Amino acid sequence: MGKLWGGRFSKTTDEMINEFQASIQFDKRMYQEDIAGSIAHATMLAKCGIIPESDTKAIIDGLQGILADIEAGNFSFDVALEDIHMNIEKRLTDRIGEAGGRLHTARSRNDQVALDTHMYVRKETANIAKLVLDMEKALVEVAEKYSDAIMPGYTHLQRAQPILFAHHMLAYFSMLNRDFSRLKGVYERADIMPLGAGALAGTTFPIDRQLVAEQLNFGAVYNNSLDAVSDRDYILEFLSFASIMMMHLSRISEEIILWCSREFSFIELDDAHCTGSSMMPQKKNPDVSELVRGKTGRVIGHLMAMLTTAKGLPLAYNKDLQEDKEGLFDTIDTVKFSLSVYSAMIRAMRVNQELMLKAVREDFSNATDLADYLVKKGLPFRQAHEVSGKSVHYCIEQKKWLMDLTLEEFKQFSPLFEEDILEEIKPETCVANRNSFGGTSYQQVELQIKTAKEIMKNQ
Numbered sequence: 001m002g003k004l005w006g007g008r009f010s011k012t013t014d015e016m017i018n019e020f021q022a023s024i025q026f027d028k029r030m031y032q033e034d035i036a037g038s039i040a041h042a043t044m045l046a047k048c049g050i051i052p053e054s055d056t057k058a059i060i061d062g063l064q065g066i067l068a069d070i071e072a073g074n075f076s077f078d079v080a081l082e083d084i085h086m087n088i089e090k091r092l093t094d095r096i097g098e099a100g101g102r103l104h105t106a107r108s109r110n111d112q113v114a115l116d117t118h119m120y121v122r123k124e125t126a127n128i129a130k131l132v133l134d135m136e137k138a139l140v141e142v143a144e145k146y147s148d149a150i151m152p153g154y155t156h157l158q159r160a161q162p163i164l165f166a167h168h169m170l171a172y173f174s175m176l177n178r179d180f181s182r183l184k185g186v187y188e189r190a191d192i193m194p195l196g197a198g199a200l201a202g203t204t205f206p207i208d209r210q211l212v213a214e215q216l217n218f219g220a221v222y223n224n225s226l227d228a229v230s231d232r233d234y235i236l237e238f239l240s241f242a243s244i245m246m247m248h249l250s251r252i253s254e255e256i257i258l259w260c261s262r263e264f265s266f267i268e269l270d271d272a273h274c275t276g277s278s279m280m281p282q283k284k285n286p287d288v289s290e291l292v293r294g295k296t297g298r299v300i301g302h303l304m305a306m307l308t309t310a311k312g313l314p315l316a317y318n319k320d321l322q323e324d325k326e327g328l329f330d331t332i333d334t335v336k337f338s339l340s341v342y343s344a345m346i347r348a349m350r351v352n353q354e355l356m357l358k359a360v361r362e363d364f365s366n367a368t369d370l371a372d373y374l375v376k377k378g379l380p381f382r383q384a385h386e387v388s389g390k391s392v393h394y395c396i397e398q399k400k401w402l403m404d405l406t407l408e409e410f411k412q413f414s415p416l417f418e419e420d421i422l423e424e425i426k427p428e429t430c431v432a433n434r435n436s437f438g439g440t441s442y443q444q445v446e447l448q449i450k451t452a453k454e455i456m457k458n459q
């Protein structure tokens, strides 16, 4: 296959080198962007009097034909043509002749690949935003469905204080909500148009970059050509967004895996979202959560790889930058898949309210409430903490829970205890009393749900 850049060479490229340096295997997924970008570029070239109008017409017809061929599966990509840009340009020239050879006027593959990747990231960012929003919705739905379920809240994975399960779900809503706003930032930085930078320094032709930006719906144009062709910040920001978001999904995965273990039994996942074992007939494994937790490492790896690739590069374009795509594409696919399966799984999981409550009852996670009770009767908190600790110690020795103690037993530790103490340390009261803004009380959680719905309306 004759190269589009073959002029100064006297030998053909080694077969192995062709294969090694090609990106067509993975950048072919940007064919729509490449064609749309070329149509906008050709339109601009004619409007600015750089190529004849009739050539632009032929170019657009030819490119539309190629688009149809690719979508119908009638286009064979050639590794010897390196990448999506040259595969399409070569085919165009084969189809329409000389006019095709005018398309690359005032353009380099360096600004072309930047344009395609910006458009691709912009498109996928919008798709992923919908999936993040759906995951946010799923979390709020589950919070509402189990609005009165009480569970132990943990610190150090030790039972700490009773909380509402809904409160726990809404914590993840808050994380996903921040992910959403990070994604908006990615979109803004992807929405800058690099074409017209040429190989690195601009072009000698009287081009109109604004006109290209308008046709492709870009909000802004890069104002430094060196930056335009070498900037990969928007990819790094996408990978950062993805790493943080996957880290959030990985944390909820860890909890789900624990919660559906026999030891916790707080939730049960739908059969449709679990798998069995080829040897142990009784098994029902939370593979989705495990895989999402596992894939988080892979996404973080892509971020590290891209940072490492970019950190030593002199301006402007270097072929190293071709390495930006596989990690980016894999991250896009992984994030989309993970979000989709997760939303479905969260919506279908069943919460075992009785067992969660039992875990709260048969524990000392109301010990803070016992101390707070005494503080409200006038005892300084440090002393109240001591009294509550001693009561817990007594219970452990007596093999009892705080709820089992009689008023007389309580009074051994402080004369401030009165009849109402038993009511005060019930799980429901412990939850209801944590009514500070952002706390776990029924009222605060209801407010959080309301706020979440308002936030989602504007997303």
Ligand code: ARG
Pocket: 023, 027, 082, 083, 109, 110, 113, 319, 321, 322, 323
């Ligand atoms: N396939 C290349 C990439 O992905 C396109 C740009 C190549 N430019 C060049 N001068 N070799 O980065």
